[in-house]
Amino acid sequence: xxxxxxxxxxxQQMLDAAVKVFSRRGFHAASMDxxxxxxxxxxxxxxxxxxxxxxxxxxxxxxxxxxLMEAVAAGVVPTARPDEQLWNGLRAFFAFVxxxxxxxxxxxxxxxxxxxxxxxxxxxxxxxxxVVAGLLEGAWAQAEANRTAVADDFLAMAxxxxxxxxxxxxWLADHADxxxxxTATRMMNFVWxxxxxxxxxxxxxx
Amino acid sequence: xxxxxxxxxxxQQMLDAAVKVFSRRGFHAASMDxxxxxxxxxxxxxxxxxxxxxxxxxxxxxxxxxxLMEAVAAGVVPTARPDEQLWNGLRAFFAFVxxxxxxxxxxxxxxxxxxxxxxxxxxxxxxxxxVVAGLLEGAWAQAEANRTAVADDFLAMAxxxxxxxxxxxxWLADHADxxxxxTATRMMNFVWxxxxxxxxxxxxxx
DNA sequence: GCGTAACCTTACGCACGAGTAGGTAAGGTG
DNA sequence: CACCTTACCTACTCGTGCGTAAGGTTACGC
Numbered sequence: 138x139x140x141x142x143x144x145x146x147x148x149q150q151m152l153d154a155a156v157k158v159f160s161r162r163g164f165h166a167a168s169m170d171x172x173x174x175x176x177x178x179x180x181x182x183x184x185x186x187x188x189x190x191x192x193x194x195x196x197x198x199x200x201x202x203x204x205l206m207e208a209v210a211a212g213v214v215p216t217a218r219p220d221e222q223l224w225n226g227l228r229a230f231f232a233f234v235x236x237x238x239x240x241x242x243x244x245x246x247x248x249x250x251x252x253x254x255x256x257x258x259x260x261x262x263x264x265x266x267x268v269v270a271g272l273l274e275g276a277w278a279q280a281e282a283n284r285t286a287v288a289d290d291f292l293a294m295a296x297x298x299x300x301x302x303x304x305x306x307x308w309l310a311d312h313a314d315x316x317x318x319x320t321a322t323r324m325m326n327f328v329w330x331x332x333x334x335x336x337x338x339x340x341x342x343x
Numbered sequence: 344x345x346x347x348x349x350x351x352x353x354x355q356q357m358l359d360a361a362v363k364v365f366s367r368r369g370f371h372a373a374s375m376d377x378x379x380x381x382x383x384x385x386x387x388x389x390x391x392x393x394x395x396x397x398x399x400x401x402x403x404x405x406x407x408x409x410x411l412m413e414a415v416a417a418g419v420v421p422t423a424r425p426d427e428q429l430w431n432g433l434r435a436f437f438a439f440v441x442x443x444x445x446x447x448x449x450x451x452x453x454x455x456x457x458x459x460x461x462x463x464x465x466x467x468x469x470x471x472x473x474v475v476a477g478l479l480e481g482a483w484a485q486a487e488a489n490r491t492a493v494a495d496d497f498l499a500m501a502x503x504x505x506x507x508x509x510x511x512x513x514w515l516a517d518h519a520d521x522x523x524x525x526t527a528t529r530m531m532n533f534v535w536x537x538x539x540x541x542x543x544x545x546x547x548x549x
Numbered sequence: 550g551c552g553t554a555a556c557c558t559t560a561c562g563c564a565c566g567a568g569t570a571g572g573t574a575a576g577g578t579g
Numbered sequence: 580c581a582c583c584t585t586a587c588c589t590a591c592t593c594g595t596g597c598g599t600a601a602g603g604t605t606a607c608g609c
Contacts, residue, residue: 141556141605163458165371168596179558184598220547243456250449250456252369293514293529300510301503308502323499329547331537341426341535347575347586374566385588390568 148186151176155187155197160243164194164251191253198248201240202261208233219276220329223269227302227321234306235317242310245303262299269295298328354392357382361393361403366449370400370457397459404454407446408467414439425482426535429475433508433527440512441523448516451509468505476501504534 142150154176158167169190173180187193212229213222234241248254270291277291302324309320348356360382364373375396379386393399418435419428440447454460476497483497508530515526 144555147556163456166458169598170596180597181559181599182557185556190597224547247456250369250453252372290529293511293526294533296514297507297511297530297533300513301507303510304506305499305503307506308499320499323496324503326547327500327503327537330540331533333547334536334540341430341532341539350586353586375568376566386567387569387589388587391586396567 144186147176147178147182151178151183151187151193152197152200155193156201156240156244159194159197159247160239163243164247169193194248194251194254195257198244198254198257201237201244204237205230205233206261219272219279223272223329224321224325227324228318230302231306231309231317231321231324234309235320238310241306246307266292266295266299269298301328350392353382353384353388357384357389357393357399358403358406361399362407362446362450365400365403365453366445369449370453375399400454400457400460401463404450404460404463407443407450410443410446411436411439425478425485429478429535430527430531433530434524436508437512437515437523437527437530440515441526444516447512452513472498472501472505475504507534 151172155167155172158172158175161167162171169180169183172193173183176183183193187196209226209229212225212232214225215222217225245258248258270288273291273294305320305324309315309317357378361373361378364378364381367373368377375386375389378399379389382389389399393402415432415435418431418438420431421428423431451464454464476494479497479500511526511530515521515523
């Protein structure tokens with residue numbers, strides 16, 4: 138109607154629309170018709186450019202994931218101390234989520250429960266968990282702790298921390314007034330103080 | 344064909360089947376036909392006893408939630424020290440998840456992403472978060488800390504801990520060889536050692 | 550200016566699955 | 580034994596939404 142636009146532009150518009158609709162409705166309840174309408178284009182164009190509904194969702198997921206990863210990577214200084222790396226990473230992470238509440242709250246949560254995409258998401262999550270586990274292991278080595286630890290221990294711990302971060306990201310997504318910086322501080326506090334105490338050999342016993 | 348069974352029995356069979364199918368396929372991909380088939384009964388019976396698909400799912404959710412709550416409540420001794428209450432609660436929680444991997448992994452994760460049920464689940468979650476926040480506040484009061492804290496701080500912290508626990512529950516659901524007791528120990532360690540250090544006034548600074 | 554390739558549309562086919570109509574048989578109760 | 584209530588079935592209707600066929604229109608190279 139208004140203008141004929143080049144493919145790359147339309148594709149981004151479609152992805153924007155798709156993210157918005159998927160996030161509002163959930164994967165199944167979202168209809169290709171609505172996505173097309175929100176994108177201001179007709180349905181066959183969506184199929185022509187981005188493929189089937191599954192492929193479209195995957196494309197959304199990958200775009201958002203890439204952006205998130207890049208945002209975090211951009212915030213981190215690889216030469217800094219482990220705790221500062223963590224701090225910078227968390228700041229970038231929560232800032233991103235705060236700015237993309239839609240994208241976060243639903244794409245990641247959504248993908249998790251849809252069997253076809255769960256694997257994809259799980260793989261990304263695993264990469265993050267491994268990075269965090271690496272940081273922990275680095276800090277552990279520096280602390281010259283006298284206890285022994287297995288790789289699985291770091292992994293499980295990292296797993297828990299990532300879960301906590303995701304949970305706080307949800308909190309953030311729901312509390313419009315919460316400052317992402319503040320959320321990052323909360324997280325940093327209990328992660329690092331807790332981890333630090335643990336690494337120094339303090340253990341809880343029944 | 345085989346036997347005519349009383350209503351209550353059939354209802355439980357149907358719920359069992361529904362949980363299994365919902366967990367395997369996800370809410371939308373699960374068909375009422377398959378649920379009926381797994382339950383060894385015809386579809387109209389499901390409608391007659393448990394109502395529409397939404398109502399059926401809700402019934403599953405509520406049954407599982409109730410069981411979980413009861414399992415945890417049964418494990419906790421209300422007169423014990425806060426850390427022991429937490430320990431007992433966590434043990435019961437992970438034991439339950441370990442024994443009901445199906446129910447957990449999918450019902451809760453599933454419900455979260457389906458708009459019609461998200462509210463229900465969110466309410467349950469909030470109740471748990473508040474209990475944990477209460478425990479933290481109790482411990483805080485006992486520690487006679489000299490810093491000030493707001494209710495929101497405890498809530499956010501509890502939120503993060505619950506997220507971490509859920510994350511470890513997923514880990515447990517995926518690692519058939521992991522012992523629930525061990526998972527509970529992991530959790531207890533970093534929650535309590537971390538919280539303890541925090542409550543004693545140790546704070547991380549940039 | 551004219552072909553052709555890229556952009557874009559309307560209008561459909563078709564499968565799948567929620568929910569129902571209408572009917573059969575079992576087993577208890579008088 | 581007549582009855583009625585409860586358990587149970589087969590066989591449909593019908594909406595919804597994915598994916599596509601077939602055709603129109605604008606821009607750009609030559």
